Amino acid sequence: GENVEQHPSTLSVQEGDSAVIKCTYSDSASNYFPWYKQELGKGPQLIIDIRSNVGEKKDQRIAVTLNKTAKHFSLHITETQPEDSAVYFCAASRDTGRRALTFGSGTRLQVQP
């Protein structure tokens, strides 16, 4: 089955700096890669996703890149703000009815004001 590894497990940046979180996956058939943000006491919330036919996607301060050959994808957050502090999860999935998301272990991002 799919295995997703995520690094780093914790990340502390100064407000205004950029943050990068990296994930690798094992199943070459995976073709959907979402990123979720989980705030304290809440369920994960989708912030951006990318499909395997796209190399990069951007939404305001958030971007995701995908390298299918190397089987890794990354989340980039620019101009970080204190409200970006949360746990971020990457995930991978095949485009099947099961829609099972295999999650990484999470990255706790702390943005220091």
Added chain:
Amino acid sequence: EAQVTQNPRYLITVTGKKLTVTCSQNMNHEYMSWYRQDPGLGLRQIYYSMNVEVTDKGDVPEGYKVSRKEKRNFPLILESPSPNQTSLYFCASSSPGGSYEQYFGPGTRLTVT
């Protein structure tokens, strides 16, 4: 407001005492799923349902049951809970079609003593 609700949010119980965690969504989604979240492991899928009366096992189904008698509800049943089922549980739902975004509930923290 479109949402996934779970009840209870917190539960402390004893080994062997049957319990049910309810999940309900108001978005008319056909797909629903249960995940458990454990430190350092991310979220792992327990069971999923692609429609009413259609359920199937995820990655960690042992010790759990589900049912899907109505489109909006997807309860998780622990017939004989054990301490290794102490975890944070999330229900999620998703609509069919192109978007694979899964909407997560707020979570249920279960402790089995």
